[in-house]
Amino acid sequence: MSQNGFGREKIADGVYFSHVYDQKFYSNRISINLVVPLAAETAAEYAIVPSILRLGCRTCPDQTVLNRRLGLLYGASLDGGAASFGEMHVLSVFIKGIDKRVALHGENMAALLGELLCDVVLDPLIEDSGFKAGYTEIEKNNLIDTIESEMNDKRVYAQNQCVSLLFGDSPRALRPYGTVESARRVTPQSAYTAYRRLIETARIEILFVGSGDYEPALSLFRERFAGLTRSPAPAVRQAPLFPEATLERTEQLEVAQGKLVLAFSSSPKDERELSALRLMSAIYGGTPFSKLFLNVREKLSLCYYCSARYDRGNQIMMVSSGVEHEKKGEAYDEILRQLDALREGNFTEEEMKETLLLTNTSFASVGDSLYALGNWYLTQLLIGSQAGVLSPAEEQARMAAVTREEVIAAARAVQLGAVYFLTGGEALGKD
Amino acid sequence: MEKMSSQRLHQEYVRLTHSSGLQMYLCPMEGFSTAYAMLGTPYGSINTCFKTDKDSGFLRVPGGIAHFLEHKLFENEDCDAFARYAKTGASANAYTSFDRTCYLYECSENFSESLEILLDFVTHPYFTEATVNKEQGIIGQEIRMYDDSPDWRVQFNLLGALYHVNPVRLDIAGTVESISEITADLLYRCYNTFYNLHNMALTVAGNFTVGEVLAVADRVLGESGKVTIENFRENEPDSVKERYVEQKLAVATPMFNIGFKGRARSRKENVLNSILDEMLVEVIAGDASPLYRRLYDQSLINQTFYGESMAGEDYLCTMYCGESKDPKRVYEEICAEAARIAEEGIDPEMFEVAKATIYGRYVSAFNTVEGVAGLLITGAFSDIPMYDLVDAAANATLPLLQERLREDFDAARSALSVILPAGKKAEEDE
Incomplete structure (x- = not known):
């Protein structure tokens, strides 16, 4: 195990596991980041995926059961989100919790957190070739709320509007959640298809940061990702195009x-x-x-x-x-x-x-x-x-x-x- | 010098009283590159009427003056503290809350030089009518910014509904009108009352040594005379002032704060009780609770929903915050669930979940130098050794929680504050 250092290894086609070990922390944070091109047609259906995944998986099929499990893991936080970085769309699911050293009952926290995150991202709940209808509906409403609430913080809202103005029709002008109209069109099947496409084609960056032993998590991720069919089509970085006049x-x-x-x-x-x-x-x-x-x-x-x-x-x-x-x-x-x-x-x-x-x-x-x-x-x-x-x-x-x-x-x-x-x-x- | 240690966290800090009268809480943390220092006084927006042992009568001051003083203290006759910090590379700031004002910096080099600046500028006030006038413009802008902030407004509207007279109901920054009454003389009165070193605390966490702190303090701080402070408090009734308040602002979805007014005791008891109340927040409507699930499934709440507990000198309350298409329904459901659990008893599994959650939250604060310095100052002002805050969570019991539930989650002492989208009317009148 490296000391206070960054390490990275490829664990499957287009899938990388990076780790930053530092023993001064009392916690570990593991994130799975799916990176694809940002596009108007896919922004909303991709953005909803982390939120639906966060609600449950086959090993924890009920949201309340999942939240209780997280609670017993000392209030571990499991969350997902969508962000943009230039013309890239980054869909993330992360888990963070305290380390074994400070757990009241000495649980092997890093391994437990890694396993739960893997289950959530790779083994979602499926019905009728789609995500669960109820979960999709809830998260669709939440996504619409999120898009509409972007105006609440006027400082951030104004900055976003300025970026959109600058980049006009290019993907950089897009918000990572898509539009209300495209969010309304999401169905359990379309969201699940989007998820399948993400898992198959996205560049996947897994990051483990903390004081725990990352090796068990790494072995687990390697094993779980090895079983996937992948044909990565990663986002190609391009220089931004700027308007000629202000x-x-x-x-x-x-x-x-x-x-x-x-x-x-x-x-x-x-x-x-x-x-x-x-x-x-x-x-x-x-x-x-x-x-x-x-x-x-x-x-x-x-x-x-x-x-x-x-x-x-x-x-x-x-x-x-x-x-x-x-x-x-x-x-x-x-x-x-x-x-x-x-x-x-x-x-x-x-x-x-x-x-x-x-x-x-x-x-x-x-x-x-x-x-x-x-x-x-x-x-x-x-x-x-x-x-x-x-x-x-x-x-x-x-x-x-x-x-x-x-x-x-x-x-x-x-x-x-x-x-x-x-x-x-x-x-x-x-x- | 007293050494405090935690076997649980494998950590220790020292507590000492400097010859100047200043209480110090120093926690060097191995492996960290930065240090975080806070110099604070237990003086905030709620200290609106007070006297010292040298004053004949109580002085009532304009709302927002503690925050105003915080801004003004950064400036002295020659230059402002930010210009001095610029020479050391420290990232400095300050904040005023209901019951404290803290001046802080974070640095990775020149720790002693930055500490010297902190201890020096906070102990050397310089207020003139001209500088006060200029600041009124700047803070007026800050207040206008808060006026547009739905998160801020929904909370202060709630506090205004929960409390009749307790100044916790007043905006920390005051109003444009109240700050216009502030003068240099009034600022000196407040300063000379609350900024004596016997009344203050210095906390430091991260990359530094105790010796460095003491060397700077010996050089910069002189002995200060002890001042005894008496705060005038009007009797706050048990009841709430209003059950419902609303305001319209530019938001897309209605926002709400639901508040339960707890029974305040001593500051120490309030802070320790608030840790247990945080567990009750989880038991009643935390994301592992049956109620949370019901509300979420009906799209009555979304992921913005959270609860928190707030404690200080003479107040203790718990809040649930979020966005909802029907805030009144959420409010009714939470009140009914609190009453049901009080009646039927807390589910033992939910107790374990809530306890582990809050314990994890407190332990997580030890991941950062800022978190440790913050816990040290909370402990300092409420007379609680820092590690006792973690132990309070680790040692919580179900009967203790059951008792607190009856005391602090009474629907009769609760209120709802709502921000409606501007241009829309409330669906029904209260």
């Missing part, structure tokens, strides 16, 4: 505070340019002493929040802010003025050094969290970079090597692709 949209909803989101496109040609883009985004708006925070929020009091982050999956820098409706124009101008400052090199060595110091803390904290470690390595695997799978410390070193000139070049290279503004009733029409 797109703008204003939407009206009953909100007390407006949300202004700007998306900037980028086309890093290698890992070094990517590190520069990430560092530039952090100097611009990723810290409490960034250009955006200090000027737009603190100095001019234009926004309650104003931040920038780099979205690696879509190769865009997103600026997100909460503004008074009538201050939108002023905030917009100031956000761009601060980017111009970076383009002209108006930032100090100190700003760069301090941003790097703070990102060091962020990189270190990834290694101190089960959840963040799992996400980190899944992202690394999805990127499929030529540099291979990097640890947080390795990425940190790459960022530390970025020069001032490269930061300026990165700021000059980004282009404003989309501007989205969410505003309340009264303010509409004033802009």
Whole structure:
């Protein structure tokens, strides 16, 4: 067993088992991630699959029995979800629970959790060549609720709308849950067919992170996946296509505070340019002493929040802010003025050094969290970079090597692709 | 210096009182790269009327002032604390809740330098009318953001229904009107009352040594005079103020919070009882319960449904939260199920499930430096050694739970708060 390290092995055609062992944790987290191309026709029927699987399996055919089993496994959490990463659709089911060392009755927790996860993903409940009708109906309603509830968190909603505006008809504009209309069309049979297709064709990434012995889980997964018929058709990564002119949209909803989101496109040609883009985004708006925070929020009091982050999956820098409706124009101008400052090199060595110091803390904290470690390595695997799978410390070193000139070049290279503004009733029409 | 250890978790921490009067709870954790430090005072939004042994009468302060003070403390005459932390690479923040204000940072290097900043800025207030005025604009924006947040509104509407006079019913950040009454003088009064070191606690977890903490504290902290604080509390009736409240906001599906008002005792008892109440949340409508299944099968609840217990100085309540097309029906079903179980007794299997679930939840908090620092401060302010919180879950018994069920889950002392989609009317009036 490796110490505090990442290891990965192929256990079947297009199926990989990765493990990160670290004895400081009291828990283990195992996830099965099915990766396919994101497409409008399949988004909803794929998105519903993890939720239906989570309700029961042949060894635990009743949802309540399954939940009791999880409860007795010290409240182990079993959950599923759909996410997008660029043009990829990632369907995940994960289980997390405490380790044997702290179990009240000394149960072999890692093996038990692995077995249950395997049962849930590979041995679902089937009736009439479909998933159980009742479960499908419930999860269909939940999926529709999820799609409709995306508007509840206005900050996230506005960001999603901006991404959709930017990418127009391409798969990157799609939400990972699909649309209400496509969710309504899901049947027990269509969802089961989608599931079969996922198991047969998806690239499958299994991740085990924690302090437990992963070997029994690995043996079990190897045995269970060996029995499957597979013909993987993995998603092929393509560079995003960006609009030639800046797109703008204003939407009206009953909100007390407006949300202004700007998306900037980028086309890093290698890992070094990517590190520069990430560092530039952090100097611009990723810290409490960034250009955006200090000027737009603190100095001019234009926004309650104003931040920038780099979205690696879509190769865009997103600026997100909460503004008074009538201050939108002023905030917009100031956000761009601060980017111009970076383009002209108006930032100090100190700003760069301090941003790097703070990102060091962020990189270190990834290694101190089960959840963040799992996400980190899944992202690394999805990127499929030529540099291979990097640890947080390795990425940190790459960022530390970025020069001032490269930061300026990165700021000059980004282009404003989309501007989205969410505003309340009264303010509409004033802009 | 007192060493506290847990055989169960193979872990230990030290507790000591520094010469300045500050209580310290220090838990070095092997294998972690980061350290997490919190300096807190048991002062939050519920401390609205108080006096010290030096004051002649009680002072009533505007709602939201504890949170306002937290924002203002980051700034001193020369620069703000974030600018200082920028030199060390620490990720800093602070929060104000009902009954505490905590200043914190996480770092992977320069631990001592960051601790020096933390101890220094929290002990050196600087408030002027000009800086207070500027902050009123920023916090006004924050309050407006909360006004749009259905999760936030549904909870405070519920607390406003459960409690008649207890300030736990008030928004932590206050209102645009209440914060407009805040002045520099008032901030100093609050600061001088609640921010004396004898009243505060420092907790640290992760990658650091006890020696580093003591060296910084010796250098930065002077001895502070002890202040005795008396909080004025109006008598909170046993009953709830209202059984039903609703508001309309831009949501797609109605959201609800269902609350049961528990009987509050001492802070220590409330915190320990809330651990048992968390188990009861599972027994009554947790996802392994028959009721959960019934509600889920009828699409009356979805995966957003969860329950939690909340305890503090003089309050204890339990909530179920989620989205539903028919929140009133969910509310009725939960009340009926609590009454049925109180009458018929808790199913022994459900008890084992609930106990293991909550035990697992508390153990899981030890996976992160943030979780440990947070449990240490909860323990510090409620006078409970941290490992006792885990033991309380591990040692729960069925009779104990049965007793708590009768006491804290009474439908007569419950309320329902609903957020309806804007533009739609309530299906029926209460």
